[in-house]
Amino acid sequence: MKFVKKLYIMTDFIRFFIPSYFLLFLLIAFLGISLKVARDIGKNPSVFPKDDSAYAFIGRYFKRTLLMLFIYTILIAWIPDQIRQSFTINFLDVPGLRYVGITLMILALIWTITAQLQMKDSWRIGIDHEMKTTLVTRGLFKFSRNPIFLGMTVSLLGFLLLFPTLIAFLFLLVASILMQIQIRLEEEYLLQQHGEIYEGYKKRVRRMLSLY
Template sequence: MTDFIRFFIPIYFIVFFAVCFLGISIAVAKKIGKSPNVLPKDDSSYALVGSYFKLILVVLFVYTVLSLVFPDSGAYFTIHFLKRPLFQCVGVGLMLLAFIWVVIAQFQMRDSWRIGIDDQMKTELITTGLFQYSRNPIFFGMTLSLVGFFFAFPTVIAFFLLIIGSILMQIQIRLEEEHLLRQHGSVYLTYKKRVGRMLSLY
């Protein structure tokens, strides 16, 4: 199981980012005529959050690849009481579920998908599909993938990536909520009261 996890995790994240960031970015860019990556490059606090998020993604990628190349290096950071086949199976299951969930959510967002906040173009407020159960299904899926990563590969570094990544996503979510409220007003307020930020269980 350990060897499977060692190969599965870097391949998973490579496919995840290729499909859920690069692939969807290219598809949306062709439809809207510009890049959907609208994260600012100034010295604002919003740009800083974006920079830290990119840094976390780089650290995650480098860490998983290094763990594949140097399998014994993770032994120093492993949380041994969590390194159980059951936890690893749950972790892999959560990661696969998260990938499918994010792909579906992105498909349902269609042309409204952005990396960041688009102040130049009004996007449609999506409230159907997975958005009936989560106002932020993509961020929920990304969080779920990090939880699964920690279960499958229980190390101190994976834990900190989960915590820091989750904090950055929660900050980004709140920035986007303010933007959506400005764009959609009472329609968004009604939606916000009906559906939970991460997940609504009826």
Template sequence: MTDFIRFFIPIYFILFFLVSFLGISIAVAKKIGKNPNVLPKDDSAYALVGLYFKLVLMGLFMYTSLLLLFPDIIMDAFKISVLDSDVFQYIGIALMIFSFIWVIVAQLYMKDSWRIGIDDKLKTKLITNGVFSFSRNPVFLGMTVSLIGFFLLLPTMISLIFFLTGNILIQVQIRLEEDHLLKQHGETYETYKKRVGRMLSLY
């Protein structure tokens, strides 16, 4: 299992970034004629959240690269032994694969409305069908589940920190985006909020 984890985790996150962010962004950019990455680069609090997101991604890339180069050291360093079992590892793999597919499906439903950040210059369509009928934030839900899977597959204090930090940033971003959508769509979004949960609604 060590050799599998060594290669699976870095390849997974590389594919996740290339397909779910870079690939989708390029496709949307061609359709709308602008870069869908609209994270601000000023000194605002929102820009700081975006910077922290980038730092977490850089840290995750470095950590998984070290896992590829020094698997025994990384897997043993700060290990949470109580979670170190084949059962949790298989659950982690399943969650990561499921979340990858879930995120891609959610992005396909968003079509031209896909953005990295808040687009306050162009009104986007409110998507409420498909996976958006189960979650108001299916992409963020998928990202959260992937980090849970990552932690179960590689149960160390460092992967736990990535999960906790990533989840905090995701929750802040969600609330910023929800305030923006409420301003854009008003009563329509308010009705949608009452019908569908922030992360997940089970019927």
């Protein structure tokens, strides 16, 4: 009976934690930080183009992935049992991994917001070809050239461990592919803008995480 009660408590917690978490992530890490930077620099920091280029294609699918993720979290809050039973990855459906998932998600949110604040006016959603930004190498950027993308990846990994379904795995996979493409586009731009300084930074710090 105690096990069943704990299971129901965890199910109810997951049902409300997941949509609340991603809503908070969206409001703070995207909307809140973007509004702050827009006020400081006098322009919208979301600079994905709206043409038919490959780069614009990446931007559109970023937005669509976020929208689908938001819809999915609403479904989890609404019909969690049906969603889990239909698409569960059984070998990941372990109670202990749920706590790992929650921990990773919380740490990822804190990590991401910290990295964004450390970027200050250099924070952009996309590549700003009109305004040269400062190369940030301090704080979390000493350990990762892309700490924000790392935080987003870890948050989706935590989501998969907390709610181990095929769809959660697909979100992790698709988002990771889009982020890796975006990272390489940004690297080309930063190399053009900062030259040898960025080249030296690349040699010191790994793309996702340096542990030394």
